[in-house]
Amino acid sequence: MKLQQLSLFLENRPGRLEAPLSAIAAEGINILTLSLADTAQFGILRLIVRDWERAKRVLEQAGWVVNLTEVVAVDVLDRPGGLAEALRILEDSDLNIEYMYAFSLRRGDKAILIFRFEDPDRAIQVLTDKGLHVVDGEELMSFVP
Amino acid sequence: MLKELWNDAEGGFHPASAPDFLPQTALREVQLRRLRAVVARAYANVQLFRERMDERGLTPESIQSLQDIRHLPFTVKTDLRDTYPFGLFASPMSDVVRLHASSGTTGKPIVVAYTREDVEVWSEVMARTFASCGLHRGDILQNAFGYGLFTGGLGAHYGGEALGATVIPISGGNTDRQIMLIRDFNVSALCCTPSYFTHMVERARELDIDLRELPLRVGIFGAEPWTDGMRHHIEAEAGIKAYDIYGLSEIIGPGVAAECSAQDGLHIFEDHFYPEIIDPETGEPLPDGEEGELVLTTLSKKAMPMIRYRTRDITSLITESCSCGRTIRRMRRIGRRSDDMFIIRGVNVFPSQVEAALMAVEGTLPHYQIILTRKGGMDRMAVEVEVTPEVFSDSIRGLEDIRARLAQSIERILGIRVELRLVEPHTIARSEGKAKRVIDRRHEG
Numbered sequence: 001m002k003l004q005q006l007s008l009f010l011e012n013r014p015g016r017l018e019a020p021l022s023a024i025a026a027e028g029i030n031i032l033t034l035s036l037a038d039t040a041q042f043g044i045l046r047l048i049v050r051d052w053e054r055a056k057r058v059l060e061q062a063g064w065v066v067n068l069t070e071v072v073a074v075d076v077l078d079r080p081g082g083l084a085e086a087l088r089i090l091e092d093s094d095l096n097i098e099y100m101y102a103f104s105l106r107r108g109d110k111a112i113l114i115f116r117f118e119d120p121d122r123a124i125q126v127l128t129d130k131g132l133h134v135v136d137g138e139e140l141m142s143f144v145p
Numbered sequence: 146m147l148k149e150l151w152n153d154a155e156g157g158f159h160p161a162s163a164p165d166f167l168p169q170t171a172l173r174e175v176q177l178r179r180l181r182a183v184v185a186r187a188y189a190n191v192q193l194f195r196e197r198m199d200e201r202g203l204t205p206e207s208i209q210s211l212q213d214i215r216h217l218p219f220t221v222k223t224d225l226r227d228t229y230p231f232g233l234f235a236s237p238m239s240d241v242v243r244l245h246a247s248s249g250t251t252g253k254p255i256v257v258a259y260t261r262e263d264v265e266v267w268s269e270v271m272a273r274t275f276a277s278c279g280l281h282r283g284d285i286l287q288n289a290f291g292y293g294l295f296t297g298g299l300g301a302h303y304g305g306e307a308l309g310a311t312v313i314p315i316s317g318g319n320t321d322r323q324i325m326l327i328r329d330f331n332v333s334a335l336c337c338t339p340s341y342f343t344h345m346v347e348r349a350r351e352l353d354i355d356l357r358e359l360p361l362r363v364g365i366f367g368a369e370p371w372t373d374g375m376r377h378h379i380e381a382e383a384g385i386k387a388y389d390i391y392g393l394s395e396i397i398g399p400g401v402a403a404e405c406s407a408q409d410g411l412h413i414f415e416d417h418f419y420p421e422i423i424d425p426e427t428g429e430p431l432p433d434g435e436e437g438e439l440v441l442t443t444l445s446k447k448a449m450p451m452i453r454y455r456t457r458d459i460t461s462l463i464t465e466s467c468s469c470g471r472t473i474r475r476m477r478r479i480g481r482r483s484d485d486m487f488i489i490r491g492v493n494v495f496p497s498q499v500e501a502a503l504m505a506v507e508g509t510l511p512h513y514q515i516i517l518t519r520k521g522g523m524d525r526m527a528v529e530v531e532v533t534p535e536v537f538s539d540s541i542r543g544l545e546d547i548r549a550r551l552a553q554s555i556e557r558i559l560g561i562r563v564e565l566r567l568v569e570p571h572t573i574a575r576s577e578g579k580a581k582r583v584i585d586r587r588h589e590g
Contacts, residue, residue: 064569
């Protein structure tokens with residue numbers, strides 16, 4: 001149920017984002033979604049890709065420092081209050097979210113959110129118990145045209 | 146017949162190493178005899194030495210004991226520049242078989258010369274260096290010191306051959322090929338600068354090659370100061386024993402001193418290079434064991450004798466006997482050079498202090514660079530540190546935390562504020578020779 005996310009350290013200056021993206025593009029690896037977190041001096045690029053093992057290898061051989069993190073994808077109704085409802089469930093269950101970002105694609109009336117939890121296994125348990133749908137890797141691929 | 150005596154994998158003994166084990170009295174006799182001869186040679190053939198001795202009312206006969214060396218004038222690096230190119234040669238060019246020159250970051254390089262005998266002595270001390278680091282006939286030695294004007298490449302080459310090792314003269318650079326040959330040729334020993342080897346280790350990891358699984362067992366590193374922390378990192382990452390060697394072109398090149406199996410100080414080949422430690426401020430000799438500037442006199446150099454050459458390297462002499470059995474004295478590893486030091490806001494800073502601070506936080510030494518700038522008359526010091534897999538976590542807070550800890554660690558040691566910047570891997574220029582740790586832009590613009 002958990003997804004493997006690649007994180008890269010980037011300096012916060014012009015042109016830095018392009019290099020790693022080109023490196024994996026050159027290998028024909030498709031990015032499913034990404035997010036950027038940054039400070040004035042540096043940032044972290046987080047990627048969900050089709051073939052994370054190969055992408056990790058490509059990036060490392062090109063000299064990037066790559067960190068592997070487990071994240072959880074959850075689909076929520078794509079309407080006002082859809083996300084708030086999911087967050088309320090997480091809050092009530094005392095689950096700590098380290099960060100989250102939206103998946104770039106949607107399917108039908110569903111939007112997908114990527115969560116980084118302190119304890120991903122417990123989060124999956126709680127979410128499933130509360131009737132939320134956790135999207136696994138294979139299903140995620142089906143979102144991509 | 147001689148070959149029978151050569152040291153081998155069973156722990157034999159290389160005859161060239163014999164002087165390492167001379168009894169103290171015999172060693173002092175050899176030193177005095179050679180000192181008197183070299184002073185006489187320098188006085189007779191080099192104008193600068195003659196004038197300086199005359200000024201002090203000294204003649205070669207003034208040297209009656211080893212202690213008398215302290216009366217002789219010092220030689221400094223600028224003397225080599227001022228007499229560029231051949232002014233300090235004591236042999237006619239017809240006897241000079243080799244010239245080397247330093248890279249010299251500013252102005253003219255310095256030139257050094259060797260007669261055939263000098264090349265033989267150099268080969269001998271380098272063979273003793275390698276023997277001291279546990280090498281023997283049958284070892285396959287990859288020589289990644291730069292060949293050319295720099296003394297490292299050819300010095301190690303001749304020494305390796307004299308020892309009876311198989312030398313691969315690959316020179317510096319082309320890291321992927323270095324790693325390929327280490328693997329394909331079953332290389333058992335490698336010599337280069339410690340910073341370049343750190344780069345090789347890093348590259349091998351990217352290529353998914355585990356150096357620990359290869360036959361490589363010894364690394365011989367020199368030409369720049371490095372720390373024990375760096376040694377532990379290299380030894381663990383590459384599965385080797387890492388030895389420090391010391392030398393400088395002005396004296397002969399590599400081959401002045403080398404560690405032994407004890408890895409506790411470097412044995413100075415003092416039958417050829419006479420060491421003194423002086424107070425760098427006053428020039429007065431310091432008692433054994435005290436830290437100061439290393440001064441060396443070449444006892445057997447023909448083409449270019451150096452009398453009391455001030456190395457700018459800070460160390461101390463160890464007089465206690467060594468567990469390896471060598472009787473020649475040791476010096477502590479050079480942690481700093483007096484000319485590596487820079488002054489910022491009135492504080493004397495050595496790059497080794499910054500290294501120690503970074504190492505205290507990360508456990509290993511990351512690639513780093515110190516950048517000095519001036520803004521509005523105020524000096525600023527920035528330290529750029531490359532992010533390593535060990536410290537990179539998928540969280541901004543984690544990175545901010547490591548950044549703050551690195552900055553605090555440096556500030557605690559130096560007592561001045563530094564701007565610490567985390568930078569991407571491979572953004573700090575790698576050196577195939579000596580690493581450039583300090584970029585001083587205070588006088589630009």
